[in-house]
Amino acid sequence: MWVIYTLNGLYFAALLFLISLGLNIILGVMGILNLAHGSLYAIGAFIAAWVIIAIGMKVPPFFLYVTLLSGLVLAGIVGFLMEKSLIRFMYKRTLEYQLLLTFGVLMLLEDVIKMIWGGQAYYASAPFDLLGKVDIGGHVYPTYFLFVMAIALIAGLFIWLFMSKTKLGIMLRAISLDREMATGLGLDINRLSTFAFVLGSGLAGLAGALVVPTTPALLGFGHEPLILGFIVVVVGGLGSLKGALVGSLLVGFTRSFGIAIFPEIELPLLFLIAGIILVVKPEGLFGR
Amino acid sequence: MLAIDNLKKHFGFVKAVDNINLDIEEGEIVSIIGTNGAGKTTLVNLISGYIKPDSGRILFFNKDITYASPYVRIKLGVGRSFQLIQLFGGITVLDNVRTALFSKYGMIRRGLLSADRYSSVTEEAIKILDNFNMADKRNLTPKGLSEGDLKILDIAIAFALKSKLLLLDEPTSGVATSDKFKVMDSIVSAIKKEGISTLIIEHDMDIVSGYSDRVVVMHEGRIMAQGKPDEIMENKEVKATVFGIVS
Amino acid sequence: MGLKQISKNPRWIIYLLIFIALLFIPRMLSIHDLMLFEYGITFAIVGLGFNLLLGYTGLLSFGHGAYFAAGAYSVAMIAKYLPQAYSLEILIPASLFFSLILSIIFGFVCVRHTKIFFSILALSLSMLLFALLFKLYHITGGSDGLRVPLPTLFGMSFKGIRRPEFLSGTYYYFLLGVFSISFLVMRGIVSSPFGKALQAIRDNEVRAELIGIRVRRYRLYAFMISGMFVGLGGALWTFVNGHVTADLSHWVFSGEIVYMTLLGGFGIFEGPIIGAMIFTYLKLYAMGNTQYWMFVIGATLIVLVLILPNGVAGAVSSLWTKVKKKTN
Numbered sequence: 001m002w003v004i005y006t007l008n009g010l011y012f013a014a015l016l017f018l019i020s021l022g023l024n025i026i027l028g029v030m031g032i033l034n035l036a037h038g039s040l041y042a043i044g045a046f047i048a049a050w051v052i053i054a055i056g057m058k059v060p061p062f063f064l065y066v067t068l069l070s071g072l073v074l075a076g077i078v079g080f081l082m083e084k085s086l087i088r089f090m091y092k093r094t095l096e097y098q099l100l101l102t103f104g105v106l107m108l109l110e111d112v113i114k115m116i117w118g119g120q121a122y123y124a125s126a127p128f129d130l131l132g133k134v135d136i137g138g139h140v141y142p143t144y145f146l147f148v149m150a151i152a153l154i155a156g157l158f159i160w161l162f163m164s165k166t167k168l169g170i171m172l173r174a175i176s177l178d179r180e181m182a183t184g185l186g187l188d189i190n191r192l193s194t195f196a197f198v199l200g201s202g203l204a205g206l207a208g209a210l211v212v213p214t215t216p217a218l219l220g221f222g223h224e225p226l227i228l229g230f231i232v233v234v235v236g237g238l239g240s241l242k243g244a245l246v247g248s249l250l251v252g253f254t255r256s257f258g259i260a261i262f263p264e265i266e267l268p269l270l271f272l273i274a275g276i277i278l279v280v281k282p283e284g285l286f287g288r
Numbered sequence: 289m290l291a292i293d294n295l296k297k298h299f300g301f302v303k304a305v306d307n308i309n310l311d312i313e314e315g316e317i318v319s320i321i322g323t324n325g326a327g328k329t330t331l332v333n334l335i336s337g338y339i340k341p342d343s344g345r346i347l348f349f350n351k352d353i354t355y356a357s358p359y360v361r362i363k364l365g366v367g368r369s370f371q372l373i374q375l376f377g378g379i380t381v382l383d384n385v386r387t388a389l390f391s392k393y394g395m396i397r398r399g400l401l402s403a404d405r406y407s408s409v410t411e412e413a414i415k416i417l418d419n420f421n422m423a424d425k426r427n428l429t430p431k432g433l434s435e436g437d438l439k440i441l442d443i444a445i446a447f448a449l450k451s452k453l454l455l456l457d458e459p460t461s462g463v464a465t466s467d468k469f470k471v472m473d474s475i476v477s478a479i480k481k482e483g484i485s486t487l488i489i490e491h492d493m494d495i496v497s498g499y500s501d502r503v504v505v506m507h508e509g510r511i512m513a514q515g516k517p518d519e520i521m522e523n524k525e526v527k528a529t530v531f532g533i534v535s
Numbered sequence: 536m537g538l539k540q541i542s543k544n545p546r547w548i549i550y551l552l553i554f555i556a557l558l559f560i561p562r563m564l565s566i567h568d569l570m571l572f573e574y575g576i577t578f579a580i581v582g583l584g585f586n587l588l589l590g591y592t593g594l595l596s597f598g599h600g601a602y603f604a605a606g607a608y609s610v611a612m613i614a615k616y617l618p619q620a621y622s623l624e625i626l627i628p629a630s631l632f633f634s635l636i637l638s639i640i641f642g643f644v645c646v647r648h649t650k651i652f653f654s655i656l657a658l659s660l661s662m663l664l665f666a667l668l669f670k671l672y673h674i675t676g677g678s679d680g681l682r683v684p685l686p687t688l689f690g691m692s693f694k695g696i697r698r699p700e701f702l703s704g705t706y707y708y709f710l711l712g713v714f715s716i717s718f719l720v721m722r723g724i725v726s727s728p729f730g731k732a733l734q735a736i737r738d739n740e741v742r743a744e745l746i747g748i749r750v751r752r753y754r755l756y757a758f759m760i761s762g763m764f765v766g767l768g769g770a771l772w773t774f775v776n777g778h779v780t781a782d783l784s785h786w787v788f789s790g791e792i793v794y795m796t797l798l799g800g801f802g803i804f805e806g807p808i809i810g811a812m813i814f815t816y817l818k819l820y821a822m823g824n825t826q827y828w829m830f831v832i833g834a835t836l837i838v839l840v841l842i843l844p845n846g847v848a849g850a851v852s853s854l855w856t857k858v859k860k861k862t863n
Contacts, residue, residue, distance in 0.1 A: 099597065377739070
């Protein structure tokens with residue numbers, strides 16, 4: 001069974017990594033904690049489920065997996081609109097206003113989701129069922145979970161290459177290190193901020209889309225992932241990509257083994273571990 | 289009162305403070321001058337406890353404070369002002385000073401009676417502000433003050449803490465030239481009244497010669513010369529290195 | 536403050552007039568409106584406590600639902616497990632005690648940080664309590680929550696009385712009394728030397744340390760006092776509501792506490808009280824008129840942040856200053 005728990009831990013970690021990566025990019029580049037991040041995740045889940053149901057079995061299987069990208073695209077678009085219309089006025093405001101604005105957006109988006117998709121659950125298990133199961137060391141394991149891990153790994157590598165090798169990525173890192181100096185260097189902060197926000201939102205949407213073949217999308221779908229994302233960010237350190245990775249693995253494994261060993265208190269256990277880490281290392285594992 | 293003994297602080301290869309020996313007497317006003325990077329601010333940071341030295345000793349009234357925390361030093365009576373003004377921007381000028389007094393008297397745990405009820409503290413705060421010619425501005429917040437007034441308030445707070453030694457890091461930087469002497473007059477008259485020893489970092493030579501009892505010239509982490517202001521002004525070596533005048 | 540000074544200060548005359556008006560509220564409002572008003576008063580106490588941390592110490596907690604829940608669950612758990620102690624004069628100190636304990640534990644972790652890290656930490660810790668309340672359902676009732684019966688008060692029993700009658704009689708005056716005391720105590724705290732020290736920390740923590748204030752310790756004190764006020768509000772709220780659930784510790788509920796404080800204006804002492812009242816009515820009005828009430832209060836919040844950053848009280852006071860300037 002340990003093999004399965006480990007794989008489950010990796011699977012949880014993969015999803016959390018996508019969520020917390022998005023949170024962290026936005027936090028690092030813009031200094032804004034987006035409380036509506038979970039809603040973007042939910043939007044990704046709903047649109048992906050809706051598209052998969054709509055096109056059903058009429059398309060070749062490969063195309064079904066491409067449709068998961070709809071989550072990334074729609075969440076990215078919503079993120080774009082959000083940044084352009086609201087977030088952009090918040091950069092110079094204090095923390096209270098930044099947080100409350102995104103809290104307002106959260107409430108707004110929750111009801112917009114309700115208006116569009118109603119209160120019912122959306123099942124879209126086709127991508128999960130199609131992949132079947134594989135045999136790993138004598139245990140059967142859903143191939144789809146491995147697929148999710150692969151996607152997260154690719155996304156992580158992509159972001160890492162992007163941030164360290166491309167000019168755009170290096171400019172984004174410059175802003176997160178010192179916003180004022182970056183302005184002084186003549187970087188177009190507005191454009192770059194929009195870009196970072198869209199990227200972060202898209203990652204949340206992608207995570208939501210990847211989950212929906214395994215769990216039906218419901219109202220309030222984004223609440224728990226958001227909190228887990230926070231824990232990852234707190235444990236890993238604010239704005240640190242390495243922290244997001246290690247934090248995701250830690251939270252993922254704690255969840256997976258917690259569910260197996262102490263099913264009732266896996267969530268409190270998680271908080272307890274996060275609390276201990278913070279008492280020992282207040283700035284998080286990789287915090288600055 | 290203050291005795292600095294072979295104090296040393298190196299940052300890598302940079303000898304910011306290199307074997308400094310310096311004594312300050314009670315009531316004495318000492319200015320430190322020197323080019324940028326001579327180690328003046330490092331010395332003040334060492335005395336106020338912001339950074340710790342590599343070696344050497346700092347004695348304050350014969351008590352070794354070399355490695356004491358800034359908090360302990362303040363309690364003992366080492367106060368400082370800042371090059372970049374550090375004030376409490378959201379409360380009134382009076383409350384800026386009053387809070388320092390409450391802290392000094394160990395009264396900040398009192399949480400139920402209004403601060404106004406402690407009338408002796410309020411009166412003392414007003415007296416301090418009056419010493420600095422600021423009493424009429426006591427109900428303004430720092431946002432409504434001029435740069436010079438902010439500098440004065442910054443020092444009034446250090447004053448309220450009953451500092452026996454004041455370290456003033458460029459008290460007139462950022463103050464309009466026309467106001468510089470007015471600001472220094474307020475500060476120095478209050479200092480003289482209380483007989484507080486003072487160490488000033490200052491660039492403006494008119495102010496240095498006008499207000500100090502003694503001038504210390506630092507260069508590359510060492511004391512190059514010291515003496516009465518007019519002696520220093522005539523010192524050829526100082527003229528060459530600090531003012532760049534070759535005669 | 537002596538009587539002489541009170542009569543000289545218009546602020547205290549206004550307070551006194553409002554207090555007298557409040558005494559007659561039960562005669563003026565229908566029972567439904569009165570209940571709503573009582574919700575408002577409990578949240579006003581919450582707002583007073585919350586604002587000590589936000590407005591006066593400069594720390595934004597997104598997890599104060601936890602202390603509200605601590606107060607509320609103190610009442611509900613005593614009702615369930617220690618019914619012989621179920622009287623207001625025991626319940627109130629008990630809820631103060633338990634919310635104090637919780638705010639010491641959580642506060643100790645949180646005050647090592649400021650700004651956004653503080654906010655996330657406070658939020659995460661409140662979710663820890665939420666997770667516990669939610670998962671340990673055989674003790675806490677989980678998502679079904681616990682029912683809260685009517686308490687006794689100094690031996691007075693309210694058996695056979697229906698909740699609305701209880702709320703419109705004795706309890707209203709009890710609530711008003713506790714609110715008035717809370718108001719006076721908090722007023723004292725913010726204007727005291729201690730309160731000034733907190734404001735000094737808010738304005739400049741480096742300098743505050745350098746005038747001899749132990750910054751972290753004083754932040755913790757503020758956190759504890761704030762937690763107790765919020766816990767008190769939570770305890771008083773349970774009798775109005777009659778029922779507690781784990782959601783009280785959920786961060787969205789904490790967000791509503793932040794919302795009402797900002798709605799009233801956190802730069803002004805009375806702001807959060809006004810905000811609590813308006814928010815209570817706003818939320819109920821929205822919920823009563825549309826199923827998309829979250830959309831309404833979310834949009835209101837966004838508009839508020841964008842155009843009314845100092846809240847209602849802040850807007851009124853700056854308007855007042857303008858009018859005064861013109862008439863002078």
